[in-house]
Amino acid sequence: MTTPVHDLIAFESPSDANAMRVLAVGDDPFALKDLARFAESERVEFESLRDAASALRTLSVGGRSAVLVLLDAHDPDEQLTWWAEVLSRIPRRPRLIVLVPAPTIGFLLRAAQLGVFEVLSTPVSRDRFSDVLRRVRAAEDESALVLPDVRPIAVGSSGMVAESPAMLPVFRTIAQVAPSAATVLITGESGTGKELVARAVHYHGPRARGPFVAVNCAAIPDNLLESELFGHEKGAFTGAVARKVGRFERANNGTLFLDEIGDMSLPLQSKILRVVQEREFERVGGLEPISVDVRLIAATNRDLKAMIAEGRFREDLYYRLAVVTIKLPRLADRGDDLLLLTSSFLREFSERYGKHITGLSDRALELLKMHEWVGNVRELRNVIERAVLVCDGDVLRAEHLPEEWRTGAELVAEHDARSLVTLREMEARHISRALDYTHGHIGEAARILGVHRNTLARKIREHGL
Numbered sequence: 180m181t182t183p184v185h186d187l188i189a190f191e192s193p194s195d196a197n198a199m200r201v202l203a204v205g206d207d208p209f210a211l212k213d214l215a216r217f218a219e220s221e222r223v224e225f226e227s228l229r230d231a232a233s234a235l236r237t238l239s240v241g242g243r244s245a246v247l248v249l250l251d252a253h254d255p256d257e258q259l260t261w262w263a264e265v266l267s268r269i270p271r272r273p274r275l276i277v278l279v280p281a282p283t284i285g286f287l288l289r290a291a292q293l294g295v296f297e298v299l300s301t302p303v304s305r306d307r308f309s310d311v312l313r314r315v316r317a318a319e320d321e322s323a324l325v326l327p328d329v330r331p332i333a334v335g336s337s338g339m340v341a342e343s344p345a346m347l348p349v350f351r352t353i354a355q356v357a358p359s360a361a362t363v364l365i366t367g368e369s370g371t372g373k374e375l376v377a378r379a380v381h382y383h384g385p386r387a388r389g390p391f392v393a394v395n396c397a398a399i400p401d402n403l404l405e406s407e408l409f410g411h412e413k414g415a416f417t418g419a420v421a422r423k424v425g426r427f428e429r430a431n432n433g434t435l436f437l438d439e440i441g442d443m444s445l446p447l448q449s450k451i452l453r454v455v456q457e458r459e460f461e462r463v464g465g466l467e468p469i470s471v472d473v474r475l476i477a478a479t480n481r482d483l484k485a486m487i488a489e490g491r492f493r494e495d496l497y498y499r500l501a502v503v504t505i506k507l508p509r510l511a512d513r514g515d516d517l518l519l520l521t522s523s524f525l526r527e528f529s530e531r532y533g534k535h536i537t538g539l540s541d542r543a544l545e546l547l548k549m550h551e552w553v554g555n556v557r558e559l560r561n562v563i564e565r566a567v568l569v570c571d572g573d574v575l576r577a578e579h580l581p582e583e584w585r586t587g588a589e590l591v592a593e594h595d596a597r598s599l600v601t602l603r604e605m606e607a608r609h610i611s612r613a614l615d616y617t618h619g620h621i622g623e624a625a626r627i628l629g630v631h632r633n634t635l636a637r638k639i640r641e642h643g644l
Contacts, residue, residue: 199316200224202273204234205251214249217308231262238269245273247296247315255279255286263293272572274315278303294571314578321540323574326522334379335391339372340523343513349376349505356503357383362455364500365478367507369634370557373478374438376505381434386474389433392426397439397633405447406463415464427460427471434474440500441481441492442633452496475500480634510555517547520556524563525575535573542577546584551609553638554629561629583612607642610635614644 201223203211211227218225228234238245248266252258255277266272274296279286282298290298297311331338332350341350356363357380365373374393381391399407406415410425426435437443443451454460455475459468477500486492510517521539529536543566552558566579577585610628617623621639625632 199247199312199319200245201226201247201249202234202237202245203227203249203251204231205229205253205278211249211251214303214308217305221309221312223312235265238273246319247276247312248273249276249278251278251301255282259286259290259293259295263295267294274318276311291569291571296571317542318540318576318578321542321574321576323538324541324544326525326537326539327519329519329523329526331523332379334375335382337375337378338523339375339379340519341513341516342519343508343516345508345512345514346516349507352503352505353379353383356380356505358385360385360474361502362474362500363476363503363505364483364497365476365505365507366483367478367480368509368555369480369630370555371507371509372556373480373507374436376507377434377436377438377476377478380476381436381474384474386433390430391434391436392430393436393438394426395438395631397442397631401444401447404443405450408447409450409460409462410465411463412465415462419464422462425462427454427473428469430473431471432473434476437475437477439479439631439633440477441479441483441486445491445493448493448496452493452499455496455499510552510559517559518544520559521547521563524560525567528564528567532567534567534570536567536570536575538574540574540576543575543580546577546580550584551605553606553609556629558629561627583616603642606638607644610638610642611644614639 199222201218203214203225205211205227215225215227226237228237234248238248248262250258250262259277262275262277266275275294276297276299277290277295278299278301280301282290282300287298296315299307299311329340331340353376363377363380365376367373377393378391381387394404394407396404406419406423406425408425408427410423410428411419413419413422437451440451450460454471454473458472459470461468483492483497483501487494487497510520518539521544525536525539528534547559547562554561562580565581566575570576570579610624613624613628614621617627621635622632625635628635630638
């Protein structure tokens with residue numbers, strides 16, 4: 180067997196316990212020369228080994244274990260799987276970085292699936308090497324937290340995750356109102372889970388076997404919304420080539436959920452009021468009244484009382500809808516529910532994408548708690564899904580969360596209390612960052628923030644952005 184070539188690079192002290200130990204493996208003893216030189220100024224104990232057998236012996240001996248393995252792969256497709264399997268069996272699994280001249284997209288995808296920390300194109304610059312070491316050190320400084328055991332409250336095929344005192348009035352009201360036929364108005368910011376609450380009212384009531392039909396009033400142009408709700412007769416207007424059954428008819432003996440009802444025009448509000456009062460309507464272009472037995476639940480993120488004062492919402496419709504009102508708290512007001520929801524989403528998306536994520540780092544949790552959550556639970560869900568997709572191990576760490584969060588957290592840490600701003604200013608800044616990131620594309624920014632584009636457009640106007 181070829182004698183391994185050891186090339187220990189001097190740093191502050193060969194026995195310095197704070198130095199990061201890196202094993203570099205390659206057939207050519209000179210191939211990693213530049214990285215060894217870079218390591219001199221990075222407080223790294225850098226050891227270059229010629230072959231895999233020598234590296235395995237070094238990894239298996241007692242003493243301080245390696246944090247990082249650099250693989251200069253002459254046959255990356257073959258070596259990648261073997262090394263990922265070997266390192267996974269080491270108690271304190273070192274992170275694997277693979278050096279290849281020109282990695283293909285297929286290779287990068289397979290490396291991500293196997294948990295490779297990074298794939299670097301050779302030759303590697305000093306800045307690139309320093310950046311990787313910084314990320315490794317940051318990950319090493321994080322401690323893994325065991326995910327709490329979350330038991331969602333069943334809502335149809337979905338589940339509600341909540342233990343916060345702020346959610347107790349919500350559950351209490353759901354339990355009280357579900358057995359009745361009363362109309363319900365659900366209020367709260369976008370992304371707080373209004374449709375899920377509406378489903379809870381439906382599935383815990385006597386109409387649970389009936390249909391649950393949801394309509395987002397803000398997503399359908401007003402000239403089409405009437406036909407969508409009430410249906411139309413053949414020939415009622417240009418393009419009406421056949422009779423259409425509307426959402427009210429489809430929801431018969433069940434529940435109709437009108438989301439974002441504050442976006443509905445006044446003429447259409449009048450027609451909704453008639454259905455609530457008379458329990459009947461006509462299709463567009465029709466003459467015969469159609470009777471329906473529908474429970475109506477509405478939701479809005481707007482201040483309907485303010486809209487009434489401005490003449491933009493009918494007061495009589497408001498009181499017909501608000502027989503029972505359920506107000507949902509912001510995610511920021513739900514305390515430890517943040518961790519419970521994160522745990523639930525982590526498990527959900529880990530299973531969906533074939534990952535095995537069992538923990539969350541303390542630093543990642545800190546960043547999650549520091550975030551403003553303008554988009555509430557919906558934004559959290561989007562963030563965790565993205566984090567699971569890019570996570571390359573069994574612990575979700577700070578590096579898997581948006582980079583601007585880490586940068587922002589560092590900037591906040593450098594300022595004192597005099598730099599604190601109001602929640603309104605913070606929201607404006609957060610929206611502004613999202614718009615900068617998407618180059619002003621409102622639809623894409625709304626998707627990232629987890630809010631409806633109409634909600635974002637309204638907030639942009641409010642903040643004068």
